[in-house]
Amino acid sequence: MTFWRIDTPAQTLVLGTDGGMASCHYWGAPLPADADLAALVAAGTGGITGGMLDALPPLSLIPEARRSFPGQPGLVAYQDGAPLEPEWRFEGADQGEALTLRHTAPGLRLEITARAMDHGLIALSVRLSSDAALTLHHLALALPVPPHLSHLTELAGRWTREFQPVTSALDHGARLRDARTGRSGHEHPPHLWLTAPGTTNTTGEAVALHYGWSGGHRMLVETLPEGRRQIQLGHCAGSERAPGTAFATAEIWLARGDQGLNSISVPFQRAIRDRLPPARQPRPVHYNGWEAIYFRHDPAELAQIAERAAALGAERFVLDDGWFGRRDDDTSSLGDWVIDPRKHPQGFGPLIDKVHALGMRFGLWFEPEMVNENSDLCRAHPDWVLGPADQIRGRNQLHLDLSRQDVGDYLFDRISAILTAWDIDYVKWDHNRLTPWPDAAQTRGVYALLDRLRAAHPAVEWESCASGGGRIDAGILTRCARVWLSDSNDALERLRIQHHAACLLPACATGSHVGPRACHTSGRILPMTLRAWTAAQRHMGFEMDPRELTGDEAATLTRVTAWWKANRGWTQAGDIWRLDRPDGALAEMQLAADGSRLVIFAAQIETQTALQPPPLRLTALDPSARYRLRMIERPCGHPASATAITRGEVVLDGASLMAQGLALPPAFPQTVAVIEGERL
Structure with a gap:
């Protein structure tokens, strides 16, 4: 048996092989540098009893059905119509800054990479290549679940109620989720943790896993008949819709700690913060006009709102949906990224001049991945729509097929033209409709378009919004410096959402706004003190008609905003x-x-x-x-x-x-x- 180990100050991962597919033999607390790995593995290997096979099938990094493995396999693929069940042979290892384990089978190659990250994290990923095209249904890495970590916590949610923890005891059977909405999802964000009994925020042992992919994931936690447990993470099943010769998972990030949930949350906050793209410093206070005007864009009214927002302390004015085509409601014009001359007869020039004169920067809303049937784009290119003609619409819109180069080129040209013509330093990138089916090529197309726009406009910041918090993961957060955590501006809901999202998100990346007096998503009326201090816990902003504020409300908001500005230098660089x-x-x-x-x-x-x-x-x-x-x-x-x-x-x-x-x-x-x- 040959062993390798990945060590960080917080955890040790021991990988090994006897000539076949490599397995994870240990994942847990840091081991001494001179630990006898062979003795460790031998001491932890169970025996054989009645009702079992004559040997324990290996729980390898890619569990293999052909080895009589009783649980769910890590690779499900087809070639020439037949199930692909390769006999993997270990070929060699490359160890530098990362460890790569190479495996071969007839016509196939598999590379599993493990690396130590900063802040005590470990990253794992796998790449599969083939001489002949194959159809991939599922590819995932598997790890053993330490048996004393008996509780699984997943994050669930919905629109305006994201990041809600749900805990279940691991006793028998399998827990499977396949996030198939085409994005990280309100319902199943790709983050989970396993804990020992009695673990709290500050005490107890825990491990956490994050899948850094924006297109939906598949998670399996399974108790095998003999008592071992496995956990798998990969793309959601069936999302590689086209046959191909090369496939890869995203990275799985692993954290471990014995000082409660904070010991697995703060490392993720730090790792995310380190990988954010460059952003304007100090972080500016946002004003977003959506819940003040919706689609009603009147230049005189916008100027009044800008004056009031600046007086309260806003430093960036973001113009939301409604500025393009003939966008008077949500039934038309998505895809037609041309300024509506009825609403902005001189383009954005007068508004930008006003905003700049008030000491604020200017930002703009786009929803690039979407199209309305009532649009010039859809009439000209109905073939650019992703999915069948009879699919159910969402918010009166359809998805563009971003796996197509011509679609990506069109969107790049239209968005780039706007960013070139006007002094815009911020884009809120929205995504308000689920994909008709999970499609990894769609996610890769989104990444490619964002990367291309960022390279062409390096001074522009990007925010990820997907009906609020529907696309939040390590993949999108290397491209967007901020996420819109939820469409709910209800301070009580926000407190819960952002508190639980701190399992992953640092303050500087988490947008949080003071909403209208009567919340538009809950109807609740809450005191300004609570609303303002809730927003001040993250990247602060306003999203209401500032003309509605009473004198006392305005004074409270101005005071809290001034406090946030005075302290943002260290709060936005610190830990939660x-x-x-x-x-x-x-x-x-x-x-x-x-x-x-x-x-x-x-x-x-x-x-x-x-x-x-x-x-x-x-x-x-x-x-x-x-x-x-x-x-x-x-x-x-x-x-x-x-x-x-x-x-x-x-x-x-x-x-x-x-x-x-x-x-x-x-x-x-x-x-x-x-x-x-x-x-x-």
Whole structure:
């Protein structure tokens, strides 16, 4: 048996082969440099008992049906109409910055690559090539699930309610999901974790896996008859629709930690932040006019709104849907990326001049992948539509086939012409309709178009929006510096969504806006204090008609925006540490990269169960350092409720703040406490 190992400060991965397909023999806590890997594997190998085969079929990195493997195989493909079940032979290994294990079978080659990443992560991927064309249904890498990690948490959701964790116990059978909507999805974002019993945000062992692909994924977690468990990740089944001779998975990122969910979340935040494309610094406060005007574009009204937004502190003005073709509602003009002269008779010039005079930059909305049947483009090129003519429409629109070079060329020319003609430094790239079927070539076409536009317009920033948070993954986040996390501007929903999305997303990449007084997606009316501080926890912006604000609301929003601007230099470069709170409350701590500054946001969403909330225990501090804390936003509550932090500054060592914590005043629902801190 030949072994290789990939080590990071947080985890060790041991791979090995006896001449056939390589397997993962260990994935867990870091091992000593001189660990006897052969003895490790031997000590962990189970025996044979009644009702079993005479030998245990290997759980290889690509589980093989031909080896009598009792679970789901990692490769399902067909050649000349027959199932492809190759007999893999190990050919060799290349180890430099990454380890590549090479396997061969008649007419086939398979390369599995593993590499250590920054921040304690490990990455895995596989590439399959063939001398003759084959039809690929499914290709996935498989890892063993450590048996003591008994709970699986997936992220589920829907439009306006993304990133909702769902936890289940792993006891028997299989858990399969095939995300087939053509994007990462509200329903099944490609991120999950496995935990030991009792794991919280701050304590317990956990591992996490992320599939960095924007076109839908397939996840399998399976308990085999003898008790072993496997987890597989790859593209969603059937998404390689055309026969071919070369196929590859995206990278799977692995994290592991024994200090709770934070120990597997902060490494992902850092890795995503490091790989974001360049963006304007400092990060500007956004104003997006969608929920103020929708399709109603009147130059005089836009000028008034711009003046008010700038007075509140906005630094970038984004013009959303409705500026092109004859786009008076969502039934027409997608694909016709020409400015509507009825709404903007002089083009964008007057509005951009106004925005610039107010000290703001100008951004613009596109939905490049889509077309309306009522459009010049669809009338000229009905063959450019992806899918059958009788498919169900979504938002009155259809998908363009971005696997076609002529479609990509057309979109590049039209979008590039707009970006060349006008001083635009930001594009909100939207995606409001599911694909008619999963298609990996479509995703590759989106990547190619984005890459081409970014190369042609390096000063333009790009935001990923897909009806809100429908396309958020490591693949799109190497191309877009920001994501629109949700179409919900309801602060209570936002608090939950962005809190759970911190399992992956850093603050600087997460758009969060202050919405209208009466939320357009929930109907709820929430206090400005909660709405403003919720947006200030991420990349802050506004998305309402600023003319509706009362004097008090405007003063609160201006104050919180000024705080965000004064602190964005370190908050947007720092980490989000989620804190443990009772049900009905959420709390986070943002910590500067050098640990010198922190801010705590503690929201009371529902009525407290107990009269007194438990002390808020912090995390990730230097135990021996002293910290000065002060409350800058006191939550609404009983007038007589007071604690040390409401009376003045508190100075405590890090060990005490993490062991005992800080007593917060009892608070009413829909309120938030904000506490600043510095290391002395």
